[in-house]
Amino acid sequence: MGTGKKEAARKTRQGKVGDGMANVKVKGENFYRDAKKVKKLNVLTKGTAQRNAAGDITKAAVFQSRERPSARIEPNRKWFTNTRVISQDALSAFRGAVQAQQNDPYSYLLKQNKLPMSLIKDDETK
Numbered sequence: 035m036g037t038g039k040k041e042a043a044r045k046t047r048q049g050k051v052g053d054g055m056a057n058v059k060v061k062g063e064n065f066y067r068d069a070k071k072v073k074k075l076n077v078l079t080k081g082t083a084q085r086n087a088a089g090d091i092t093k094a095a096v097f098q099s100r101e102r103p104s105a106r107i108e109p110n111r112k113w114f115t116n117t118r119v120i121s122q123d124a125l126s127a128f129r130g131a132v133q134a135q136q137n138d139p140y141s142y143l144l145k146q147n148k149l150p151m152s153l154i155k156d157d158e159t160k
Contacts, residue, residue, distance in 0.1 A: 076096060077096075077097060080095060080096045081095050081096070081097060081098075082095055083095045083098060125153065125154075128154065129154050132154050
């Protein structure tokens with residue numbers, strides 16, 4: 035009969051190296067799978083709805099519930115106003131700046147505003 039490692043020797047080794055709690059698991063914890071894998075398996079196994087004999091959905095799947103939270107938009111003026119508005123004097127100042135820099139080949143517009151260039155360039159045909 036061979037001699038195996040004894041429990042007393044293990045306890046002395048564990049006392050020198052660590053606290054001995056390295057391989058202790060919490061009761062109820064799933065130590066075969068991590069949380070990410072459990073979520074993935076729940077999607078695969080519980081990802082279908084329960085149906086009755088007629089085929090009607092009796093219980094939605096875990097990730098497919100049709101219950102929606104009651105949402106309400108607060109009556110704030112900033113949600114219901116125009117978003118891209120520019121005043122006439124600011125537009126004319128911008129037009130002047132673009133016209134001044136238009137003939138210079140070494141300068142160009144770095145920050146392009148979100149407004150159509152047809153507003154900046156006046157039609158000469160009119």
